[in-house]
Amino acid sequence: MIEVEGLTVRFGGVTPLDGMTVSFREGTCGLIGPNGAGKTTFFNVLSGFVSPVSGTVRTFGEDLLKMADYKRARWGIRRTFQTEQAIERLSVFENVAMIHEHSGDPRSSRYDDVMDALAFVGLEDSSERKVGGLSAGARRLVELARAVVGKPRIVLLDEPAAGLPDEQTEHLGQVIQAIPRHVGALVVLVDHDMTLVSACCETTAVLDFGKLIASGPTAEVMRNEHVMRAYLGTEDVL
């Protein structure tokens, strides 16, 4: 569970998060909003790249903002990035293994955990290949494997389907939907693909100008008047 209260982030004169208050409880939760609404900044706060000027974030009862940035991944927060960040010079296996080395449970077998994560995303046969030679879709799956290896508690997915063709997005959606069941983690999904968000997320929160404007069951949120005006538009997005 993530409980956020009054979270404010300022960069000079810009306030990407302005007293954001929201909670994400279980399963896969959507976080949507127009560009610049503060979604990625929120992820950056959770993963420690950005320090807020005020507010609190509690993750499963833990005061996250008091935790050192590099310890958050070890505690169990994993994420992917808008621009995929798999390491080109390492193999698929090494890409996932290095997360386990730094953030995984030292008591569990690294090989088994890595191969389990690769099998989960469907890349077990590509484990020895260099990431630099993979397709965009496969690289996204490597990132996803990095995010789920070694039993994380929270998985933050920042536009994982960006730039992918429909058939790859569909497969990605199936993998995302299976994360809570397979690794037992809470998933927060940011994406502009409303079909993907609707398919994966039971609940969704909507940000606009750094503030929460709606949250609740995804179907209800999609029909919310404020949300349609601020982000989705008046036509049927699904």
Add this chain to the structure above:
Amino acid sequence: MRAVVIGVLLLFVLLGLPALLSTYWIKILTATTIFAVVALGLNLLYGRVGLVSLGQIGLLVVGSWIAARLFFLTNLPFPVVLLLAGLFTGAVGTLIGLPALRLSGLHLALITLMFAGMISIVVPTVNFPNGGSGFLGHTESSLGSLAVRRPSIAHDDDAFFRYAVIVAVVMFLVALAHVSSKIGRAWAVIRQSEPAALAAGVNITLYKLYAFALASFMTGVAGGLLAADQGKLYSYQFKTIDSVTLLAVVLIGGIFSVWGAVVAGVLQKLLPALLNDWFDFFRENPDFLFVLFGIGVLQVLVTAPEGIVTQFPKDMRNLGRLILKPFRRRSGPAEGSP
């Protein structure tokens, strides 16, 4: 197969070259070996972690100075002095690396270049130890001036060349062990993206400082070898601009493979000696090398970003295919045949 080729090459370098070459060329090859170790430090820093340092020659001076002082001050065995010179230089390098936690790219390059500049001002003032008394261990008297001692098993130039090669091999093995370990993978992710490294749970501060410490350690060990090779050290031997040249040859050699450092050592020390030997023009215009290295860096950045060490074998394979192409056509089935 690769290990066998490297082993045979190493045996040839250790046993064949001293038998084939004159003392002059063995001295040149010793310097080449020492600078390959210096280049290896920069290769790790820039190629593996993405940290640009223009202060490596400054650290080489620190390593040489410490080693020289310890040789005159103590009777410690040669390898112990090398180790201590490496450790002390590693500590100095770590201190210089502290700004790297906040800086990168051009700013870090500038800071480290300033360090090299500072060393080039300090060293002529304090001078290199030459057997004198006091903290600095320097005497102006030419009669009291002594040469830095060499290891008892490597007094002559041939033996010292072999000694330097073995130390360099150990440094390369240390580098390779790091690159293929958890540390190397952490460096790889830091180089590609610091946010991704942090998201992976990598302690960026620790791994960056460790990279500076390791690169400086290697440079310090190289400094110890240089002190023993030269015997007497003078501040004019170390120019700040050499740090820039070093970065150029490391780039030309190749930053993504540790073997690029061997090519860098060859470019930094052996190539100038060969050019001086072959062409009067280079003897009369030694600074023309900068022009050559400038063209080399441009060529590498535009056409072969992985450097000579990766590009050359590819080019050779392509050339081989090109040469064999007409023969393959001739030996293929005749046109129109079923």
